[in-house]
Amino acid sequence: MEENMTVDMWAKAWEEGKTTHMPELCNIFTKHVDKMLNSRKQVKCFVPLCGKAVEMKWLxxxxxxxxxxxxxxxxxxxxFEENKIGCSIVQIPELKGKLYKSxxxxxxxxxxxFYLFNSAIESEFGAVWDSGxxxxxxxxxxxxxxxxxxxxxxxxxxxxTVIDDFTDWEIPVNYDKMKxxxxxxxxxxxxxxVKANKSLESFGIKGQQLYIISKI
Known part of the structure; x- marks a missing residue:
C-alpha cells in the first residue's frame, strides 16, 4: 500500500465509495467488546477514523x-441517514471542521x-474502539x-486496537512497537x-490482530 495517505485522499475515497467499510459488526468487536466495556454502563467511547462504523450504532x-x-x-x-438518527451540524472553527451531533x-x-483533535475538545474516554x-x-x-x-x-x-493484516504488504505495527x-x-x-472472513478477504485482508491496551 502506498504511503501517501492524506485527508483529501480519504475524503475522496468516501465520496467515491472506495473504502473497506464493513456493513456488519467486526468479529473481534463482538468477541471482545465485553472486555472493553467491563460491565460499565453509559461508557464514553472513542472511535478514531470512524467512517460510518456499525459498531458506533451498536454502542x-x-x-x-x-x-x-x-x-x-x-x-x-x-x-446518520442509514441509521435514521436525527442530528444537527455545527461548525467547529478550532478544528477547521464540523460536528455532527445526534x-x-x-x-x-x-x-x-484527526491531528487537530485534542483533549480540549473531548477527553476522559472510558473505552476506545480503534479498528484499522x-x-x-x-x-x-x-x-x-x-x-x-x-x-x-x-x-x-x-x-x-485492531490491525488489519493485508496479504500484499507488511503489517504496520507489531507487539514491540505497541509496548x-x-x-x-x-x-x-x-x-x-482472527483469520479474515470472506468479506475482509475481498479487500485483500488475510487476518486481524487485536491489542488490548489498558490505562493503569
Missing part, C-alpha cells in the same frame, strides 16, 4: 456515549483532520497518532489474531 443502542473523528464528511452523512447528544462525530486506524495513516505519523490516543484515554480506559508506544501508565496485551 449507542446499548446506552453508551459515542465520539468519533473522521475526515470524510460523506461517511458521517451516511451514518438529537439526544450521545453521538458526536467530528469531521476534521493505524493501517490508514502513514508510518511517519504513527507516533503522533498514538500520542493523541493516549491523551484522550481516561482512568481505567480499555482500548481495543514502546504505550510504555508508561499503560498495559498492552497481544490478545487475539
Amino acid at each position: 449507542w443502542d446499548k446506552g453508551h456515549e459515542v465520539v468519533g473523528v473522521e475526515c470524510g464528511e460523506e461517511a458521517l452523512k451516511e451514518f 438529537d439526544d447528544g450521545r453521538i458526536r462525530l467530528y469531521c476534521c483532520d 486506524a493505524l493501517n490508514a495513516i502513514n508510518a511517519t505519523d504513527q507516533e503522533k497518532y498514538v500520542a493523541i490516543i493516549k491523551s484522550l484515554m481516561g482512568n481505567k480506559c480499555v482500548n481495543l 514502546t508506544w504505550f510504555k508508561d501508565g499503560f498495559s498492552v496485551e497481544a490478545n487475539d489474531y
Whole structure:
C-alpha cells in the first residue's frame, strides 16, 4: 500500500465509495467488546477514523456515549441517514471542521483532520474502539497518532486496537512497537489474531490482530 495517505485522499475515497467499510459488526468487536466495556454502563467511547462504523450504532443502542473523528464528511452523512438518527451540524472553527451531533447528544462525530483533535475538545474516554486506524495513516505519523490516543484515554480506559493484516504488504505495527508506544501508565496485551472472513478477504485482508491496551 502506498504511503501517501492524506485527508483529501480519504475524503475522496468516501465520496467515491472506495473504502473497506464493513456493513456488519467486526468479529473481534463482538468477541471482545465485553472486555472493553467491563460491565460499565453509559461508557464514553472513542472511535478514531470512524467512517460510518456499525459498531458506533451498536454502542449507542446499548446506552453508551459515542465520539468519533473522521475526515470524510460523506461517511458521517451516511451514518446518520442509514441509521435514521436525527442530528444537527455545527461548525467547529478550532478544528477547521464540523460536528455532527445526534438529537439526544450521545453521538458526536467530528469531521476534521484527526491531528487537530485534542483533549480540549473531548477527553476522559472510558473505552476506545480503534479498528484499522493505524493501517490508514502513514508510518511517519504513527507516533503522533498514538500520542493523541493516549491523551484522550481516561482512568481505567480499555482500548481495543485492531490491525488489519493485508496479504500484499507488511503489517504496520507489531507487539514491540505497541509496548514502546504505550510504555508508561499503560498495559498492552497481544490478545487475539482472527483469520479474515470472506468479506475482509475481498479487500485483500488475510487476518486481524487485536491489542488490548489498558490505562493503569
